[in-house]
Amino acid sequence: MNLKNLQRQGKENGITTYAPIPKSQALDLVSYDLRMPDYNPLKNGEESAVTLSEWEDNQIVFSLKYLSSTDEREEIEYITANFDRFYSRIKQDSSYKKIDLKNGKTAFFKGKDFPSAELHWMEGGIEYNLHYRMSTLQFDKVREELVKMANSIE
Known part of the structure; x- marks a missing residue:
């Protein structure tokens, strides 16, 4: 994986x-099996550009x-890493509450008073994280949406 030609923001x-960088460029640069969600509960929303980080040689986030x-306070951040960044902790x-995903993997969910919620799991050596920043404290609905989004990643 060669990120040397990218503009560094900091270290x-x-x-x-x-x-x-644009998503298409990031997908070309990332050498691990990066799969994107097919489902997004924020219908008709936009995607940001992708931020890549390098922790050590070939440890990419x-x-x-x-x-x-419709609501500038609402966003979902999709983060993957080709190493165990935080999952073990x-x-x-x-x-965190244990959640079973359809692929037999165990995910961990937590709602926060921010209000925000997060879902984390590992699969095939890849760490997946979904962080939902929202304008309401409807954690049951948000948990269902994050699980649905996680299950759409194939």
Whole structure:
């Protein structure tokens, strides 16, 4: 994976962050099996540019935001990494609720007072994270939407 030609935004604690790039370019650069969700609960919203970060040699984080077209406070950030970035710690944290995904994988959900919610899981050595920033505290509905979005990734 060659990110050397990308514009660097910064480097802190050994993590290099690159300037946002179009999704198509990011998909070409990422060498791991990056799969995108087919379902997005923020219908008619926009996608942000992709931010790539490099933690160590070939440890890459891909981040894309789905933005609501009706509420600027609402967005879903889809993050993948080709390594265990936070998953091991999350699965040990009792504040997360275990959720079964349709592929037999176990995900971990947490709603926050921010209001926001997050869903995390590992599959095939890839860490997946969905972060939903919302304008309401309807965690049951948001959990259902994040699970549906996670299940649409094939």
